[in-house]
Structure formats: structure tokens, C-alpha cells
Amino acid sequence: MTMAMTTGASAGTTLGASAAEKGRYFGAAVAVNKLSNSTYTTILNREFNSVVAENEMKWASNEPQQGVFNHSSGDRLVSHAQANGMSVRGHTLLWHAQQPGWAQGMSGSALRSAMINHVTQVATHYRGKIHSWDVVNEAFADGGSGGRRDSNLQRTGNDWIEAAFRAADAADPGAKLCYNDYNTDGINAKSTGIYNMVRDFKSRGVPIDCVGFQSHLGTSLASDYQANLQRFADLGVDVQITELDVMTGGNQANIFGAVTRACMNVSRCTGITVWGVRDCDSWRGSDNALLFDCNGNKKAAYTNVLNALNAGPGIPTTPPTTTPPPTDPPPTTPPPTTGGCSASVSLNSWNGGFVASVKVTAGSAGTNGWNVSVTLPSGAGVTNTWSATASGSSGTVRFASVDYNSRLTAGQVAEFGFQGTGSGAGMTPTCTAS
DSSP states (O other), X not given: OOOOOOOOSSOOSSHHHHHHHTTOEEEEEEOGGGGGOHHHHHHHHHHOSEEEESSTTSHHHHOSBTTBOOOHHHHHHHHHHHHTTOXXXXXXXXXXXXXXXXXXXXXXXHXXXXXXXXXXXXXXXXXXXXXXXXXXXXXXXXXXXXXXXXXXXXXXXXXXXXXXXXXXXXXXXXXEEEEEESSOSSSSHHHHHHHHHHHHHHHHTOOOOEEEEOOEEOSOOOTTHHHHHHHHHTTTOEEEEEEEEEOOSTXXXXXXXXXXXXXXXXXXXXXXXXXXXXXXXXXXXXXXXXXXXXXXOBOHHHHHHHHHHHHSOOOOSSOOOOOOOOOOOOXXXXXXXXXXXXXXXXXXXXXXXXXXXXXXXXXXXXXXXXXXXXXXXXXXXXXXXXXXXXXXXXXXXXXXOXXXXXXXXXXXXXXXXXXXXXXXXXXXXXXXXX
16 A cells, blocks of 8 residues: 555645655544534545544544444544545554553553454454554653653563564554654654664564654754654664644744655655644644644645655655664574573674574473573663563573463473663573473
8 A cells, every 4th residue: 555656747736646746645633523524624635645543543442342342433534535545544553541441450461462452453454454553652751761651551561562563463464564652853862762672673573664753843843853764764664754743933834844854855754644634623722733724724834845745856666775784793502402491692783782682492391481591791781671571680680481481392492582781792691491
């Protein structure tokens, strides 16, 4: 479900047409109950070639009772899009907010099972109808840590995001699978934490295709906005501007134009979505943060966006060349395994950090559980762990199996991983089985 590249030299006269001429989309967030407003739908149908539901595809809306799904509002939006030649972004499969009450009261393995079932059922329902899914939304914390947000989803285990992406891929393999977040407009601790996760996912074959940048902006734009988009694109994922709106004021039109130019200058920036149609439809109220006023008149920001779309380059017909990450030493070879278990580690390193992928191989007796000990080099520390639980974060760190990978038959392999700061070179894991 790609945007068709049109031919012809004439500049597009609407946002969607101009974006499509350059192989991209230009979309809007839609409140389905406003589709009965003629001013609203006239603008929507004329200007945009992509839509996303503001709320109708969120967990509280489409699974109000556990196992009881209601897709009527989401289906209405999809039908409107199909009737008007628009693509659809799916928003969002998992988010710590707007969960139904029954999910808010769950935890641990019960919540993990419920969330994977939700991803599977919703993505299966819309299979083949969604261009890009925001599989996980806003899972990283604000501030300087670059780490995960504490939530009931995060407390099911640090691998919950990976599990969600794998479930979405199995349910709808044709859709682009995105991670989406805010306050990531420049190169900062939060965007770098997400960057490190995406890099890890790509290195391990986790199915992630795109990263969404919400871009709810004030009166200025980060000077490294385009560079930030580009560094993610260089990892081999598409980037999308997913929830763009800008505070009104003397700089609004300039910021809208600058964001559009930045996207056009990054060949893997495949589209832009504004979060609403008219100022009075915006969640930001008196900020008047969109491209049309309440009467449907085009604002100065609209003209700047359209000009930037028409002036920008198209998406190349051949994939962009990406620079491979630094080459790490080959994985250590585990010793011959008889009883017990053995472990080997491979590294994906960069300046100041690394991701370690550890393979645990069961010996001839199999395992009912396993523990892996790793002595980190001086100055190194563990920041995230998935598919295992960690005791300690520096020095000698002990990783224990979790429920779903503790029992291994003879020769069977389990994998877990961790992210660290500093250098991971020279680590040699040891494994004991129970």
C-alpha cells in the first residue's frame, strides 16, 4: 500500500496531491463524529490523502471489555478513506494511556497475554487496510535518562515492545510497523534512547519499519530536527511526522514550512500528518495550531507547507544507501555442552554504548531454569534487559531466565539481551542450569 508517484510537471494544488507527486502522503487526524460536518469533510476530502483516527482505534475504544471488540468507529473511518482514495495510519495498538479499566487493573503475565491478544486481534481485523501502525506509543520517559517510562506495560518485562512488534507483524505482515513518541524533535536523551532501541531491533531482526515523530511544537524548532530524522533513516527505517501542530504566533508559518522541508530532504521521510483539520478541531484549543481556521480558510502556514511540498525532491526509486554499523568481534564460541548449559555473547557497539545478545544452550539434561553471569569491563553498566531478569547493573551481573524461556530441552537455545553504557568488549558469560 504505497503512495503512487505521479508524473507531470505541474505543481500540486492541494496538500495530498503535492505530496503524492513526490511519493509521499499528507494526512490528518480525524474524529469520526465530525465526518457529518460538511465544512470539515470538504477540507478533509480535498486536501488530504491519508487519515488517522484521533481516538477510535485506541485500546479503550475498541476493546472496552476484555475479549469484546467494537470496531464500528474505526471501520467507519476506514470506509471513508477507501471511498476517497486515502491511505490509513493505525493509531495505536499499545499505549500506557487510554487503556480500558479492566486492563488498568491487570499486571504481570495476565496483562502480557491480554496486550498481545489485543495487538493480534486488532491488527488481524484491519489486515491489508492499514498503511502504517503505531504499534507502541510513548514508551520512553521524558527527562535526561533516555530510559523507558514506568507503566503497567513496562512492568510486564522490558521485552514488551519487541513482543508487540512481533505480534503485529504476524497479524498484518503487509503494514509498516512504527514506534511513535513526542519530545523527540531534536537529538536529545529521549530520542537517543529510542534510537538505541531501534538500532538494537534492526540488529536482531525485530520487525520495525518506521519511527513516528509527533512534533507537537511551540514557537521554535530544534536546529537539528532534520539531522535527527536522518540519523534514524540511516538505521534503515522510514521516518514519519505523525501528529504535527504548531502554536499560533509570528513563527507558526515558518515552523510548518521548516518541518515540511526537513521531511522532504530526508528520502526515507514518507509522510506528514497534522493532528486535526481546523483550529477548532485541535486538542490544543486556543493555540490555533493547525493549517485551517474554523471557517475552513487556509492560513499562512498552509501556503508555506504547500510551497515546501512542491519545491521538495521526490523519493528515490532505489533504496537509499545506508552505512553499516561498526563491525564487532564475532560471537564467542560456547564450549561443548554436556550437562548444565553454556552461553555465548555477540555485541553491537557504538561510541559510548553497546547491545549484547546472549545465546543460552541447554546441555544433555535440559534445564528447568538457568542463570548467566557476566563480568562487565570497568566503567560499563547495564541499562535495559529483555527476556531475562538482571541482578545488579555493574561489575558481575547475574541474568536469570523468565517463565517462558526457563525450560529447555537438550541442545535447545534461548536468547536474551541487554543494553549497556561504556564498552562491552571482552565479556565472557558463564551459565549454570537448574
